[in-house]
Amino acid sequence: MDHNCAMTPDQLVRTFIKHIEAKDLDSACALLTPDCEYDNVPMSKVFGPDAVKELLSPFTAACSEIDWVVVRQAASGDMTWGVVLNERVDRFKMGERWVELPLAGVFEVRDGKIALWRDYFDLTTFQKAMAG
DSSP: OGGGGGOOHHHHHHHHHHHHHTTOHHHHHTTEEEEEEEEETTTEEEESHHHHHHHHHHHHHTOSEEEEEEEEEEEEEOSSEEEEEEEEEEEEEETTEEEEEEEEEEEEEETTEEEEEEEEOOHHHHHHHHHO
């Protein structure tokens, strides 16, 4: 991933989100470190790109469209070690309706890739949104 050298942590996270929105989990997971941690705080935690892909695949497959709106994003550090914080509204089109989930994300960048991805959201809000 030599092209990451010119990237900033902010751009890396935005690129990661674009891949998720495109339902391109291979490209998204290629931006994760081999030992990455994905902590979906109120639900579960997994480690490694394969486990992230396995967790996200059924969910992204159930969506006809994915739109993650970054409301605010702040980044510090560089591609050797950096942190990105964002406030998002993750939107998933399921059938004829959009399911929306407001959340806060934390990303830690290490050696040009995402080493930690942690999303904080209210589980009850998510369950109500899924139930329609």
